[in-house]
Amino acid sequence: MADHPIQGLMKTAMENLKEMIDVNxxxxxxxxTPDGSVILTVSKxxxxFAAGGSEFGGKPAEKKSEDDETREQKLPFGGGSGGGVSITPIAFLIVGSTGIRMLHLDENTHLIEKIxxxxxxxxxxxxxxFKKNNKNQSQGQNQNQMNNMNY
Known part of the structure; x- marks a missing residue:
């Protein structure tokens, strides 16, 4: 059986999407940067993707005779496909001598990371x-012991 026209549309669209998908x-x-830091953009x-098509009705298949098989008739086809990509920068990853830091562009949505x-x-x-409280308590106990000895 021959490939259906919608298969060609889907294959072409998917191959183009594969080319766009990259870690970069x-x-x-x-x-x-001049100070030696490296900055990487992090994006969302x-x-x-969508594809669709339709075969339109044609004439009924013709028979040569009672014993012959029905000839296949190709029906008219109409179809299309489309796709879209949205790339939104959301943060910068800064690697410098002081360490690694994530700088978000939308500060309101990253409460958990701030915590x-x-x-x-x-x-x-x-x-x-706690150390300060423990130290104060032990000093207080020592003072009480000294006071008890004076009586």
Missing amino acids: TIIGDPVE VGFG LDAAPQTLERIQQM
Whole structure:
């Protein structure tokens, strides 16, 4: 059986989409700054694809005689395909001598990442508070012991 015309449309569209899909589409090419830092663009990519077609009715198949098989008749075909791509930069990944940093373009939507960035500092402050309280308590106990000895 011969390929249907819609198969050709789908194949061409899918091959073109494959060519567009590349890791450099999402993580951009590195750009080196004069201070030695490297900046990479991080993008959100969306693809859309549609294809469709229709065969239009033709004349009924003709028979040569009662014993002959029906001849195949090609029906007229109409179809089309289309696609779209949306590429939106969402952040920059900065790799420098001070470490790796993610700079988001939309600061409001990245609350969780901000919390994760602040977590180590917060835990360190809490630990310092507990150490300070423990130190004050032990000094208070030592003072009470000294006061009890004086009586």
